[in-house]
Amino acid sequence: MTDLPDDLTRFLAGVAPFENHPDAIAPAARAIEIRYLREGQAARPDSGTTFPEDPWSLYIVRSGAVALCDSDGRVLERRGEGELFGHPIRFGQQAAPYTVQAVEDCLLWQLSAVAVRALAERVPELEAFLSSDPGARLRRVEALRTRRERLADLGLRSPVSIGPDAPVAEAAARMAEHQVSCLPVVVDDRIVGILTDRDLRGRVVAVRLDPDSPVEAVMTTEPVCVDQELKIEAALVEMIRRGIHHMPVLADGRLAGVVSAGDLMRTQSPHPLRLVRDLARASDADAVARIARSGPALLAGLVEAGTDVTQLGRMAGLITDATTRRLIELAEAELGPAPVRYAWLAFGSQARLEQGLISDQDNGLLLDDALDADGEAWFLELAERVCNGLDAAGYVFCPGGVMAKGRWRMTRHRWRETFSGWMAEPDPKSVMHCSIFFDLRAVHGDVELAESLRRDVLEQARSSEIFRRFLAAGSVTHRPPIGVFRQFVQETGGDASKGLNLKKRGVIPIVDLARVHALEGALPEVHSEERLRAAAKAEVITERDADDLVHALRFIADIRLRHQVERLRAGEKPDHLVAPDALSGLHRRYLRSAFGIVREAQQALAQRYVL
Incomplete structure (x- = not known):
């Protein structure tokens, strides 16, 4: 159809999955063919075959309602205004062929298989939306909406580390020189501990420990390390849970940096x-x-x-x-x-x-x-x-x-x-x-x-x-x-x-x-x-x-x-x-x-x- 009535455009903008893709609405609307069904009439009375076709087209219920039925005519589901059929649909454990019959007078908008393929290129979630597998549908929508910030996205500075045999005084000097509040303690690229400002205060200054004592005598052993692919929120939860303020970050098992509570607090406020x-x-x-x-x-x-x-x-x-x-x-x-x-x-x-x-x-x-x-x-x-x-x-x-x-x-x-x-x-x-x-x-x-x-x-x-x-x-x-026909059932009583x-x-x-x-x-x-x-x-x-x-x-x-x-x-x-x-x-x-x-x-x- 060449005309593009305003009511068609507005209606399509509220139909999933078009609603979040205004750029796809006009091309989709122009490809629509109009169908009418009388109450009791089948959507495909001539061929007598079931849905979905191969390749399959899509039908949008503009007004009225249809029943999706099995081969024996039993109603499996109802679909009404703004809902789709024509694609593979899962009833129970697996997708099954179905017939469609109007339960009241209906106006349908049909998109051909060619139009559906073109639409899929413009609407990323269309494939998941039309999937007969509910799990795949939910996995896809989560992938589209979830934040992607990882620790690697924080732009962590190159790590400054020290060995376990180095004197505490040298470690303190290195922390001051590089203006860092902790040092990973490393042996052959393997993290064996971490030395923080808190360690220096509590285990060195407070007890007047000899500054020539080795770092391994005052470091925190077996520190919690995280991979740079970890999401920022997950790293935050780990810090809160363990009550710590620094975590070494690894890339392919090697030290890539250190993330601090301050680094994470700067990503969100309040925190x-x-x-x-x-x-x-x-x-x-x-x-x-x-x-x-x-x-x-x-x-x-x-x-x-x-x-x-x-x-x-x-x-x-x-x-x-x-x-x-x-x-x-x-x-x-x-x-x-x-x-x-x-x-x-x-x-x-x-x-x-x-x-x-x-x-x-x-x-x-x-x-x-x-x-x-x-x-x-x-x-x-x-x-x-x-x-x-x-x-x-x-x-x-x-x-x-x-x-x-x-x-x-x-x-x-x-x-x-x-x-x-x-x-x-x-x-x-x-x-x-x-x-x-x-x-x-x-x-x-x-x-x-x-x-x-x-x-x-x-x-x-x-x-x-x-x-x-x-x-x-x-x-x-x-x-x-x-409910029985996959309609929402709201709570009752007061x-x-x-x-x-x-x-x-x-x-x-x-x-x-x-x-x-x-x-x-x-x-x-x-x-x-x-x-x-x-x-x-x-x-x-x-x-x-x-x-x-x-x-x-x-x-x-x-x-x-x-x-x-x-x-x-x-x-x-x-x-x-x-x-x-x-x-x-x-x-x-x-x-x-x-x-x-x-x-x-x-x-x-x-x-x-x-x-």
């Missing part, structure tokens, strides 16, 4: 490293609350700057960790030393390092078996102060009472008995508790005490097939919000009937699947992506299924996170309810793909456990 540092220096609980409450706005800025959703979740969790640790340190300073060994435990999304802009508390206390009555009173006071401080900092009390200030403050023996009871006589309530408590991580205190408990629990879970079957049954109760609950219906189902697979293999990983990767490595699931679930989780979590940022910027409380109509056509399509991956994974698990 989570600075927030964590300020939390560690807070003078009282009020100061902790004031600093921590700036966290959501800081994280929102990182989301808007394009930070990867996985790394954002890690940063959010580590900020919660830093808030918790400082509250514990302040409480200990007033209460005195702890009467027995203990570990402050994080559960749920904090333990997994998968938090968003909002989170309630899920925590507990693991206490040494030598605890007595006086010790119980000490830990109750500790729990009250820390949980109240977290609430003031924006981490509201857990609605289900999963907090150290409640009943979840027990000795190791009692914790083990509790887990054993849940597994010996599983019921829906015990499964619900385990869905939280199997995600366990020590935030402060005796880490080995917590790890020993977790090892015991994993071994019990692996040997209890009945319990794992109950856990699997519980994990498939949170169904993705798509204020909840306003959108898709992407936490309850999107994120949690994948987290549950990852947890079940990890318990099947007694895998120690806690982070959901790491659980899925480890499960694939242990051959609990296939690598392809694991990768599909990882990318589905990332996409759903990213949509939820951006929704929370929009509400925060609008002065509203962030939540998990996203209205489908607020999403672009492209995002609705990819969200359906992600939900489809989850639904198939749940069906596979149900078949495996004969649920």
